[in-house]
Amino acid sequence: MIRTFTASLALASLVGSAGFAETFEVQMLNKGSDGERMVFEPAFIQAAPGDTIKFIAADKGHNAEISKGMLPDGADAFKGKINEEIEVTLTEEGVYGVICKPHFAMGMVMTIAVGDAEVPDTFFEGRVPPRAKARFDAQLENL
Ligand SMILES: [Cu+2]
Structure with missing residues (x-):
């Protein structure tokens, strides 16, 4: 009896959090609302574990993928194809760095913070072009 009760409670809390x-x-975009070229808009999102991010191919020639190593431990990387609209649900707390592969050098990057996120020391360990680094730095100011 007790075990059944506990299981129902756990299920109820799962359904409850999914509901929110x-x-x-x-x-x-090729051009953001602020006039900047090659952007994700918004460029920074504060999300909660279990939230979904949907990338819309508003303009052609872009993709969304996790930059190598820019994700929390235990999280799954994702990689959209060019012009592909993808939806990803992020469950691990931490900082996710997203890039558009064709425009990485032009600084087409964005940051998603999930939950109580801190930037790990290893975040900029991989190859990050200067313009991408500058935008990441600005986005991380939001943390
Ligand atoms: Cu792009």
């Missing part, structure tokens, strides 16, 4: 999960939409 949010979906954020990110536009992949």
Whole structure:
């Protein structure tokens, strides 16, 4: 009896938290509303574990993928194809660095913070072009 009761409670809390999960939409654009070229908009999202991010191919020629190593331990990387609209649900707390592969050097990057996120020391360990680094730095100011 007790075990059954506990299981029902756990299920109820799962259903409850799923009910509050949010979906954020990110536009992949040749030109942002501030006039900047090759951008994800918004460029920074604060999400909660279990929230979904949907990348919209508003303009052609872009993709969304995790930059190598820029994700929390235990999280799954994702990699969209060019012009592909993808939806990813992020369950691990931490900082996720997303890039558009064709425009990485032009600084087409964005940051997603999930839960109580801190930037790990290893975040910039991989190859990050200067313009991408500058935008990441600005986005990380939000933390
Ligand atoms: Cu792009």
